[in-house]
Amino acid sequence: MWEIDADVLESVSLGAGILGTGGGGNPYVAKIWARGELERGARFRILDPTEVPDDAWIVGSGGIGAPTVSVEKLRRGDEEYRALRVLEEHLGVRFDGVVPMEVGGGNSIRPLIAAAQAGIPTVDADGMGRAFPELQMVTFFIYGVPPCPAAIADDKGEEAVFTAAPSPQRLERLARVLVVEMGGTAGMAFAPMRGTDLKRTAIPRTLSVARDVGHAVRAARARNADPVEALLAATGGSLLLVGKIVDVERRTGGGFARGTLRLVGSGPYGGEMRIDFQNENLVAYADGAPIATVPDLICVVSTDAAEPITTELLRYGQRVAVVGIRCHPLLATPEALAVVGPGAFGYDVAYRPLDPGGPLPWTALA
């Protein structure tokens, strides 16, 4: 058991921004909210997955909606918590812990608050090991936790429980439609599972990874060392390119911020690179051939501060480093690649794992 205080919160939100691979939205508002909760006495207690009893009840948590809305209509403050309570009532159980939906953007922070409000710990794990755009992409569902029941709650006290859906994809669609009616943002509780299933399906210790990555980058900045070097060392990442953005081409459609990014600079694959993105960075190409693909993490950060740049803020002239990080093995199995591999995003490209640049940060629960 460890705790996230105001200083660790800075590291976790920076690290989660980097692991968000360009998506997940800006964690700023969620961070300020969490800081306020800490000032009001909240405690963010973090439980290692090995400390979770096999028969404990754990619930997935996070926000669903549009980042553009969540920076304008801020949370009432109990949406994720109420979704959790509604799901408890429906199941007739009490949850013993919360596990974040993803370790990217604001959804790495909101579950901490819901857990603190419920007086239970957050498990040091998540369902994506990065950010993905849709609910069916969490490892809980990929590895067989049923899509229902799930619950959502909004700012006006409206709550709903999904009692049956044939697939996680259908749950995603149904929830999304309801969120529109709720005004574009809502809190969600989903994938209620026993400790055994959590340990089998979750990506373990990713809050620790976010914290360590954030710490390393902040420490490097403080002592005027190279923060990109620090990022590489902390993630076992490999430097794909250091250079400059020379073109950002955006296409619209399907509720995604799609586009193509072109860079010039230097790196092991030559001086030019292209990255396709759909909210998150998905495929990086050099000389027309893919060199890194989803679900491996393709992180675009500023060269001077290793500050993550979300895809909606990419712009010509930015000096960036492109860091590739081999994803957690749980994302690279055939059943995971069917849902989060290049093909699931419409690319006719095979997943080719990145060579690690050093020891990877991921751990396994043997």
Added chain:
Amino acid sequence: MADVRVGVDVGGTNTDAVVMAGRRLLGWAKTPTTADVTGGILSGVREALARAETTPAAVRAVMIGTTHFTNAVVERRRLEPTAAVRLGLPATASVPPFADWPADLRDAIDGRGYLAHGGYEYDGREIAPLDEAELRDIARQIRRQGATALAICAVFSPIRADLEWRAAAILQEGLPDVRVSLSHEIGRLGLLERENACILNACLSGLAATTVTAIVAALHEMALDAAVYLSQNDGTLMSAEFARRYPVLTFASGPTNSMRGAAYLSGLRDAIVIDVGGTTADVGALVGGFPREASLAVEVGGVRTNFRMPDLLTLGLGGGSLVRPGVAGTPPTIGPDSVGYRLTDRAIVFGGHDLTATDVAVATGLAALGDPARLSPDQRALAPAAIAEVRRRLAEAIDQVKTSAAEVPVVLVGGGSILVDGALPGASTAIRPDHFEVANAIGAAIGQVSGEVDQVHSLDETSRDDLIARARDDAAARAVAAGADPDTVEVVDAEDVPLAYLPGSATRVHVKVVGALRAASGELQENLARSSPLATRNWSTDVGD
């Protein structure tokens, strides 16, 4: 003289004034800025009019750019006790107003936040109806608090503003003497950033009323019967009456004016502008005659805002920057420390003892100033490498700022721009136009009027083209209401971005238009379309900014 206008730029050190008739510069002056602002403006305008041989009565309009209000926030001086009322309950309670403010600034304005029901969803539905009794109770609390300024911010007010107006009317019944600022007039989507900007505006409202009233009164006393405008951060103008209520919109108008002035003086609408002052150099991109705006949050005095700010790269490099030899074969360093406005007594060529960037410019023959004989052989030997370092840093900045890989023209303005001459890497040409040292005051003088909308719509019922056309019409109506000539209104920025992660094709539409001031439309448009080099050449030794 059909259309004489006076442009004024009030900087931290100098107040510059120019007198213009149509596209002709008739005269200009540089005078020290005074603590009350008004004194410096008056002496500058008086001197510029005298040099222009123009009577005050001929002046139709005075345009003023000032950093006065930015400085008040940065220095935490002369700010009003301020209350902030947010309309958003039951949403938004998770992060109350003032959540991420520096404690000293919040204390300086005795800042207190209140949450009330109201606000809109992204599609214009009400989150909750306005609760009049709740607002009357908040008014009573604010009266007890003793606030003299009030900021009102409703969720999604850039899409629908009427709740802010209704809440203002109810609150003012109980607070008749309090100055009210409404967020939809100030910022765009992004609740915390817009609310912060609105609070900054409110806490400046007393100072603005006093300062703007004093400026207008003093100008009228000088027998200037002209309309008075202030420059906004996007390079367009607002009336003195509007500026009294929205002083925060003057933030960053200085760099914007200097870029607009550079566009005017060079005749270029798309270029990189480098404004070199005494301590810093600002590098920015002109797109269609206006500065490209920053897309990231901008901090002012430690407060996060989302103003329409020019996207600038600022280097610690100016005419007064100190020059030091490099260590172990590295190039000499320039800045970031500077002698600033004391250049004329501390630089070597002016009899001082500090080797400045201006000294090395003189040593290499870029400028003919002061007494070059005072430079030692060592200092002369260092100079070429120092100038090469200046060029290297500027070239790097140009490369970061430009919007495409193609070479672009570069316009050099500001007193410190004597440090560079000729071609710069990445630049197709480098122009230092005549009157480069008063580009900022010229930028103020040629200001236009803008209108802007930033809304979220559904594409289910309307086509994308119709949506953009409607936004364009709304923006044009706003510009005309602010004083633009309808015949000159043109779109300078239009973008639509679909909301990520939401079905139902909701799209955010942002359109901005500008037009010439109604009184003087024809000539202004002509000026922007094809400005020509001005008649007189006038070198100045002043590189203070």
